[in-house]
Amino acid sequence: MHSTRSTRFFGPVMSRRGALAFAAATAPALLAGCAASQPGDGKTEGKDAGSKKIKVIASFYSMYDFASKIAGDRAEVSCLVPSGTEPHDWEPSTTDLKSLEEADVLVYNGAGMEHWVEDTLKGLSNDKLVVVEASQDVKLLELSAEAMEHEEHEHEGHDHDHDHGSTDPHCWLAPSNAAIEMKNICEGLIKADPEGKETYQANFEKWEKECVSLDGEYFKRLEALPGRTIVVSHEAFGYLCSQYGLTQMAIEGIEADSEPDAQKMAEIVEFVKKNNVKVIFTEELVSPKVAQSIAEASGATVEELNPLEGLSEEDIAAGKDYFSVMRSNLDALEKALA
Structure with missing residues (x-):
């Protein structure tokens, strides 16, 4: 069994920041940072027409949505887990692995959500891939004893390793955590595409404000x-x-x-x-x-x-x-x- 929450990669370099505080009842900025237009909303924030876009792959829907908002039209963002599919025990296909070999950025939640990430990354030869563990710096909650017992029972006798770890991975459901995840995605996109820094930071600031507003509601x-x-x-x-x-x-x-x-x-x-x-x-x-x-x-x-x-x-x-x-x-x- 393994957990995927211990490391975050920005390209070949691992980085670790101190935990970010987010005051729920107020609206301070987390850090200077990022966010983007929603898929299909017609907004154009970023590269000039004809410029090559970076390729971003997100693990499941929330990571896809956050990455799309951060990236705007500077990136082509795709989602590994298909629409309408429950992601907890999803496995990447051969086609997915090929896409990851060609990608510039992988965005995943971490905290035990995507059990496949660690082994998948070990098998890739894509040395340019920037890997963003979006939940890094989120204060994670431990799973209840009942959930841990159920997890162990559910996978008894299985010949695959689907350990989701001891932490609750669903951290994006608190808006304050969503803002932290968007910040991490912003930093990863800047690592992959330094020329887009101004766009990514402006986008983050826009969506961070929306997280603060949602939290207040x-x-x-x-x-x-x-x-x-x-x-x-x-x-x-x-x-x-x-x-x-x-x-x-x-x-x-x-x-x-x-x-x-x-x-x-x-x-x-x-x-x-x-x-x-x-x-x-x-x-x-x-x-x-x-x-x-x-x-x-x-x-x-x-x-x-x-x-x-x-x-x-x-x-x-x-x-x-x-x-x-x-x-x-x-x-x-x-x-x-x-």
């Missing part, structure tokens, strides 16, 4: 609500809950595509009744069957809370992104906790 709308507990499909909302004083009860552990046994189901139903939980949250990329069963047994309703691990092609075509989905999540939380 969450605080303002959630702090006075009577409900403080949410029941969710899997243990993905720890950072969001920690930031805003909520508690999550997860139907399953760190992975979203498994199902609880009868005893666990009964415990959750009892918890829902005892804590007067009104809503069971499911996710776009997993079946709502278990959530619906718990809701029927407890008298709750079922709604969606999106962990932004991946969006459907329809959502992407409709122009949804990290910020619009996070605001939809806020609407759902406010309604459930009122």
